[in-house]
Amino acid sequence: MIKLEKFKAVFLGFMMLCLPAVTSWAQEPFPTRPIDLVYPFAPGGGADVATSMFKERVGKILGQPLVSGYKPGGGGATATAFVAMAKPDGYTILIGSNTGLITKPLTTRDLGYTMNDLTPICNLTHSPLLWCVKEDGPFKTMQDLIRTAKSRKIKYASYGALSMAHIAMEAVGKAAGFQAIHVPYPGGGPAMAAALGGHVDVSVTSGTGGMVGPGRLRILAVSTDTRFVSYPDVPTMREIGYPMNLDCYYYIWAPKGTPNERIDKIYKAFKQARDDNKEAIEKFLVKSEHGLLLLSPEETLKLAREDHARLKKIIEDMGVLIK
C-alpha cells in the first residue's frame, strides 16, 4: 500500500537523522553543565564531611560546578535508587556509603537496586567503627569488655538496626563467642548519649562528634586492620585478635553504563584536587574522624567487591540475609 511505503520511508529517514545524535553523544565535551552530586543523608552527615574539601576544587578543575542535591530517606536507599535509575551520562552521581550500596541490598526486600546497577568512580574517605565506653567506667580495654561479655550479656547501642555498627558488633560476638543485647538508637548522637549516661555498656558508632576525653568517652577499639589516623593510639580489632576489616567507605558512584572516559575524567579531577591541597584536606578529615582514601575506579570496584563478600558472610551468619 502506498501509505505504508511512505510511512516506512519517513520512518527510515527519521531514524537516519537520529543516528548522528546517538553516536556523537558520547564524544561531547564533558562536562558542559553542572553535575548533580546526590547525597543520601541530610546535610551535615558523613558524606558532607567527605566531600566538602573537594567540591569546590573539583568544580573548578572540571569547569562546571558540583551541585549538591540531598535526598535523605530510607537509610540511603532513596538517593541510591534515584541515581541507579538516572541517565548514565555522568551528570548525576552519588556520594554513597557502603551501608546504602552493600548492606541495604543484602538485607532489604524490594529495594529496587543492587550494587551492580551502579559503577564506581572513586573512593574518597573511610571512617571506621569505634567501640566507645564511658571514660570513667569499668572497661579500660577491649579485652575487659569481651571478658565481661562472655560472663554476662552486655548491652550495646548502635545507630540503627542493620547498620554497620550493628554488623560489626555481631561479627565480634561471633568471633569471640558471646551474645550481646543490641539496643538500636535513632542515630549516633542518642547512641553516644546512651553510653555516656550509663544506660548501655558500650556504644558502637562511626565518628564520635568530639566526645572523647576525661569524663566523657573512651574508645576501646577500631574496626579496621590498620590503625586509624584520627585515633592512632587506639588498638585495632586485628591486634586484639578479631580481625574483621570493616569500615564505612564514602565513595562516588554513577549509574551503570556511564561512559568510561567521563568516569575517568571525574576521578582525575578528584585526584588533582587532592594533590593540590593534600595537607589541608588530610588535616580537616582527621579532625572530622575520616581517613583520606582516594582510590581509582578499578581499585574502588575491587574494594566494594571484597567488602560485599565480607559483609555477605557476616549478614548470613546473623541470619538476616535475604535471598
Added chain:
Amino acid sequence: MDLTNILMGFSVALSWSNLAYCFIGVLVGTLIGVLPGLGPSATISLLMPSTFYLDSTSAVIMLAGVYYGAMYGGSTTSILVNMPGEAASVVTCLDGYQMARQGRGGPALGIAAFGSFIAGTMSIVGLMFAAPAMAQIALKFGPPEYFALIVLAFSFLIYTTSGSPLKASMMAILGVFIGTIGTDFITGAPRFVYGIYTLRDGIGIVPVVMGLFGVAEVLDNLEGLLQRTQIIKTKFTDLFPTLQDWKESIPAIFRGGFIGFFLGLLPGGGAIMASFVSYAAEKRISKHPERFGKGAVQGVAGPESANNSAVGANFIPLMTFGIPANVVMALILGALLVHGIRPGPMLIQEAPQLFWGVIASMYIGNVMLLILNLPLIGIWIQVLAIPYRILFPFILLFCVIGVYSLNNDVLEIIIMIVFGLLGYLMRKIKYEPTPLVFALVLSPLMENALRQSLLLSEGRFGIFFSRPISCTLMVCGIILFVLPFLMPWLRQKIVTGGS
C-alpha cells in the same frame, strides 16, 4: 555566675557583621515559619553551604536565628488561616484561629509574639546558668525515663479533647496506626511500606497536619463561600491584647516557658511535644476549660511560649555534649563540625566566644523578632480582609509548595490531599483531628522507648519502676490518669469524713 563571660558574648554578638547575620537569620526564619510546610530544617539545609564561608560563630548565630525565628513565624498562619506553619504550631490553631474568627486575630498574634519573646528569653537565661547541670540531668534520661515521660504526657493530653472521649480515642488509635507505617528502627523491618520509597520513612507529620488542618479548613470554608465572601469577621476590635488578655496570659506564658525548657532539654523531646503538653496543662489548670477550643487566649499563650522556650533548651545538649536533640540541631552540629568545632564540655573552654557569642545573639535575636513581628501584625491582619475566593488558592498553593519543599516528593502532596479530604469528612461527622496528631507524633516515640527499655531490662517490666526518675514519672502519670475517675469518690469521702 561570671558576668564577664556574658559581656564578652555581647561584644561578639554586637559586631556589625554578627548583628547582620542574626537579622538575616531571624528574618528568613520568620518568613519560613509563616510559610506553611517549609520548615527550619529545610531552610537550614539550604543555607548550610553559604555558612561554610562564614566564621563559625556567625554561622551558628544565623542558623540559630532561623530556628527560633521559625517558631515565632509559625504561629502566624495557624492563627490567621488555621494552617500550622510548623508542626509545633498545630495546637495554636485550636484557639488562635477561633480568636481570629471572632475578630481578635491581632491580640492572638500579639500574645503569641510576646509569649515567644518572654519564654525564649527565659530559656536563654536557663541555658546561661544551668547548661552543664541540665545536661547532666538530660543524660540520666534513658529509654525507661522517656517512656514514663510520654505516659505522663499522654495522661495530660487526654484532657485536651472537647468532644466525645470515644471519638477521640478512635482518632488516637487511627493516629497510632498511621504512626506504625514506615521502617521499624529496632529491627529494620518495613511496615505497611509496600515497596514505596516515600513510605519507608513513615508518613510525615507535616503533610498530615497541613491536610487535616489547612486543606480541610479550606474545603470547609468553600462550602460557605457561596453565601459570603469573607470567612473572618474583619471588624477588628483591637490590634493589641487587652489588659484582661494579659492577666490571663502571663501565668500561661511562664508555665509554657518552663514546660518548653524542660522538654526541649531531652534529646528527642522538643517543641512539638512541648506545645502539646503546654496546651493540655493550660486546659487542665484552667477554671474555665470549656473555653478552650473556642478562643481561650491561654491556649495560644502557653503553647507558643513553650515552643520558643524549647528552642533555647535544644541547644543545651548540643553545646555541652554535642548531642543533637532533633534534626535541626543535627544540622547545626553538622555546620559546627564542618568548621572544625567539636561541641562538648570542652567547647565552653576552647571556644568561649562561640558559646557566649551565640547566647548573647539569642537575646538580641529575640528582641529583633519582637520588633519585627509586632508591626507586622497590622499587615498580617489585612490578609484576612482579602476576599476568600482570592485567598484560598494562595493558601493551597503555599501548602503544596511547602510540602514539596520537604523532600521533593510528589507523593507527600498526595498524602496531604488525602488527609485534607479525611479532615473535611471528620469535621462533618464531628471527629477531632487533634488526638490523631498527638498519637501520630507520640506513639512511635513511645513504642521505641518501650522496646528499647525492654531490651535493656531483658524483658522485665519492672525497669520502669526500679529507676528513680522513671518511677516518679510513671506514678505521676498513672495518678493523673486515674484522678478524674476517683474524684467523685474522694469528694464523697472528704464530705462524710468531715461530718
